Amino acid sequence: MHLQMGPIQILLMQLLADGSEQEITGLTTGGWAMMLGSIAMVTALLIFCIVRIFSESKPSEHHHAPLDIDTGDHL
Amino acid sequence: MSDPDLQNQTKESWGSKTGVILAVAGSAVGLGNFLRFPGTAVNNGGGAFMVPYIISFLVLGVPIVWCEWTMGRLGGRYGQNNGAGILYAIWRKAPAKGVGALTLLVPVVVYMYYVLLEALCLRYSIAYFTGGFDSHIGTAVEGLTRGTAEYNDAVAGASVAYAVEQFALNENGAMYSSSMFWYVIACFLVNFVIIYRGVTRGIETFCKFAMPLLIGCAVIVLVRVLTLVNIGSGLGFMWNPKWELLKNPEVWLRAAGQIFFSLSVGFGLILCYSSYLKPSDDVVLTSLSASSANEFCEVVLGGLIVVPAAFLFLGSSHTPESTFQVGFFTVPAIMHLMPFGGNFFGGMWFGLLFLAAVTSSLSMLQPAIAFLEDGFGLRRPVSVTLLAIITAAGASLVMYFSINAQALDFTDFACEFMMIVAGLAQVLIFGWVIGAERGVKEANRGSDFELPRFMPYMVKYVTPTFLIAVLSMWCYYNAPDRIRSMSPDFKGIEAALVTQFPDEFKGEDGPKEKIARVHEIQLKPTAKRPEWYTQPSEEIKVKIAGARLNANIARFSIVGVGLLFIIITAAIDIACRNRIGRTIAHAEHTQNLLEA
Numbered sequence: 233m234h235l236q237m238g239p240i241q242i243l244l245m246q247l248l249a250d251g252s253e254q255e256i257t258g259l260t261t262g263g264w265a266m267m268l269g270s271i272a273m274v275t276a277l278l279i280f281c282i283v284r285i286f287s288e289s290k291p292s293e294h295h296h297a298p299l300d301i302d303t304g305d306h307l
Numbered sequence: 308m309s310d311p312d313l314q315n316q317t318k319e320s321w322g323s324k325t326g327v328i329l330a331v332a333g334s335a336v337g338l339g340n341f342l343r344f345p346g347t348a349v350n351n352g353g354g355a356f357m358v359p360y361i362i363s364f365l366v367l368g369v370p371i372v373w374c375e376w377t378m379g380r381l382g383g384r385y386g387q388n389n390g391a392g393i394l395y396a397i398w399r400k401a402p403a404k405g406v407g408a409l410t411l412l413v414p415v416v417v418y419m420y421y422v423l424l425e426a427l428c429l430r431y432s433i434a435y436f437t438g439g440f441d442s443h444i445g446t447a448v449e450g451l452t453r454g455t456a457e458y459n460d461a462v463a464g465a466s467v468a469y470a471v472e473q474f475a476l477n478e479n480g481a482m483y484s485s486s487m488f489w490y491v492i493a494c495f496l497v498n499f500v501i502i503y504r505g506v507t508r509g510i511e512t513f514c515k516f517a518m519p520l521l522i523g524c525a526v527i528v529l530v531r532v533l534t535l536v537n538i539g540s541g542l543g544f545m546w547n548p549k550w551e552l553l554k555n556p557e558v559w560l561r562a563a564g565q566i567f568f569s570l571s572v573g574f575g576l577i578l579c580y581s582s583y584l585k586p587s588d589d590v591v592l593t594s595l596s597a598s599s600a601n602e603f604c605e606v607v608l609g610g611l612i613v614v615p616a617a618f619l620f621l622g623s624s625h626t627p628e629s630t631f632q633v634g635f636f637t638v639p640a641i642m643h644l645m646p647f648g649g650n651f652f653g654g655m656w657f658g659l660l661f662l663a664a665v666t667s668s669l670s671m672l673q674p675a676i677a678f679l680e681d682g683f684g685l686r687r688p689v690s691v692t693l694l695a696i697i698t699a700a701g702a703s704l705v706m707y708f709s710i711n712a713q714a715l716d717f718t719d720f721a722c723e724f725m726m727i728v729a730g731l732a733q734v735l736i737f738g739w740v741i742g743a744e745r746g747v748k749e750a751n752r753g754s755d756f757e758l759p760r761f762m763p764y765m766v767k768y769v770t771p772t773f774l775i776a777v778l779s780m781w782c783y784y785n786a787p788d789r790i791r792s793m794s795p796d797f798k799g800i801e802a803a804l805v806t807q808f809p810d811e812f813k814g815e816d817g818p819k820e821k822i823a824r825v826h827e828i829q830l831k832p833t834a835k836r837p838e839w840y841t842q843p844s845e846e847i848k849v850k851i852a853g854a855r856l857n858a859n860i861a862r863f864s865i866v867g868v869g870l871l872f873i874i875i876t877a878a879i880d881i882a883c884r885n886r887i888g889r890t891i892a893h894a895e896h897t898q899n900l901l902e903a
């Protein structure tokens with residue numbers, strides 16, 4: 233087995249070394265704003281889409297084929 | 308026009324709108340959402356990363372998704388369910404075949420390594436539920452007290468060692484003799500059995516069950532993480548914005564890249580899936596729903612689980628950007644360190660990753676299956692068997708060359724490049740070949756709501772410009788290093804240099820100095836090169852041989868992908884001249900008759 237000094241080993245050394253750890257005590261005001269803002273945005277978009285989909289008339293599902301054919305007959 | 312073969316074709320289609328949304332969301336939601344996004348965000352500005360990320364989503368992601376869905380549905384009207392046929396139906400010119408080749412090649416090649424990661428997720432999930440991972444860690448932490456820094460470091464080290472052993476990162480070919488081999492076989496079987504059952508009975512049915520289960524599991528793990536003591540510090544590490552990093556163009560590139568790869572655009576998957584829609588089915592709301600489901604999984608579930616927990620247990624140095632490192636070095640350690648039910652949550656976490664990976668890998672197989680059927684009239688058992696043989700051959704090579712995941716890494720690099728090129732080409736085809744106004748009109752047909760009025764300008768000018776900038780920056784930041792990595796001479800000298808002078812290149816400018824020194828030695832004739840390189844010690848000799856082998860694997864991977872591209876382009880050319888061309892003509896003829 234050839235043990236090379238690849239990225240895996242370098243990372244392993246980094247993991248086990250006493251690196252310069254960041255001291256973070258909690259969320260700052262900016263952190264709260266970005267976290268809640270991002271979550272609110274994607275959740276609102278998802279809810280908007282779900283509401284639009286389920287507010288559509290039900291019969292549209294499974295009932296395509298006959299309606300898709302435009303025979304050109306307009307009586 | 309009375310080709311009986313064409314007239315007997317039965318066209319598959321989605322069973323319901325919910326089914327297609329879950330299938331497309333399932334194809335987009337993968338390991339990248341849960342592992343790549345948090346690593347990328349925390350290393351590129353934390354909360355501030357969301358600014359370029361959201362801009363990229365609106366300017367790049369959503370318009371491309373709309374373009375691809377519209378072109379896919381349009382191609383479906385011509386009887387085409389594969390990217391190559393769809394693009395050829397839209398643009399009957401030779402370049403369309405080249406772009407079409409990318410939409411078939413990328414998913415197949417990505418599948419060749421993605422299936423290994425899928426197998427690894429399954430392996431970890433079972434190891435957590437059966438206690439196998441615990442017993443591995445147990446020997447590493449013997450005599451240490453739980454909760455101490457030494458204990459956590461030992462767990463982190465053992466977690467890395469476990470991943471190295473499972474993925475055979477230190478020895479080529481070792482995966483064949485380990486249990487991982489059988490997990491890969493199991494994943495192949497699962498994927499191909501589902502894909503054999505077809506779009507509605509296979510993919511749609513599976514995604515309808517897998518997606519809610521996946522989100523349910525993720526919510527359970529999320530609740531556990533958010534109820535950890537002092538989780539606020541972890542959330543702060545992930546979300547506190549570092550605004551100054553927004554001046555760095557690389558951060559903007561990372562955000563655009565994350566959106567691009569996360570939404571699975573440029574892949575050909577969306578083209579394929581949307582081609583199974585009916586001509587009057589909505590694409591605007593359906594595609595936005597699939598994209599928003601993907602974003603929810605990424606930002607809410609991905610952004611709140613891994614990095615906050617990793618910071619809490621292991622500190623700030625354990626959140627690398629690489630998906631593989633986050634997923635298989637860091638996460639297993641934090642799941643083990645999690646008090647009260649770590650094994651259960653670990654098993655559930657990797658189980659949900661496995662489901663996410665399966666839904667994604669199914670979407671990687673379907674475009675090629677559709678091409679074999681549309682292009683050559685193969686029946687499903689034949690097309691599935693043929694694709695299984697092709698992907699198994701590729702995956703076996705990636706499995707064999709597993710040292711430092713070199714083959715996987717370089718194949719991934721080539722695919723990223725091809726995806727951006729294919730994405731750019733598709734937007735240009737939509738904006739300039741179909742015509743932006745005509746394209747938007749086509750998108751609005753049957754839609755739940757109409758696209759904004761500025762969309763034609765967006766897809767014609769803004770999105771392509773943004774994509775060209777992304778492609779240029781991507782090449783600028785990645786190409787030089789990758790090209791150097793493919794040079795056995797450069798890598799050999801570099802390995803010898805680092806071994807000979809282990810403390811010399813550790814500073815901030817270390818990497819640049821190292822490259823300059825290697826180039827300096829490269830320029831010298833062999834006789835004048837340093838003695839430690841020309842007459843190396845045993846240790847250096849091993850390092851040089853290993854580094855040269857890695858460089859050759861990288862070359863081989865790139866050449867292999869290039870050869871596949873040529874073969875697929877030739878196959879597309881043959882199919883377009885024959886069956887695909889006839890099917891398109893037949894569809895046009897039928898539509899003309901209906902209109903007459």
